[in-house]
Amino acid sequence: MKYDWWVVGSFPGGSAWAMARDIGDGYVLVTARTFAQMSAADLDKVNFEMDRRLREIRGTQPDQNDTQALQLRNRRLQRISQARSVLAAYRRKRKV
DSSP states (O other), X not given: OOOOTTOOXXXXXXXXXXXXXXXXXXXXXXXXGGGTTOOHHHHHHHHHHHHHHHHHHHHOOOOTTOHHHHHHHHHHHHHHHHHHHHHHHHHHHHTO
């Protein structure tokens, strides 16, 4: 199957990196159905990018007195961690 440059992949947002970013920001809500149309290679890419995004977020430490920034950081971490758990459960169930 040949893909042309204008064909967008199966990722919401266009790429695995954008999908991981959007999950963290709360624009993409993840369920098992989110991953249903993706191939095993696409699932690997998304998992890699979510892991990379987690490390990125953990690496930035806001000021400890900035409550809003701390809450935002923690919400992003929680969303991505939860998405990785959903992905792992989906892969176990489907054996992908």
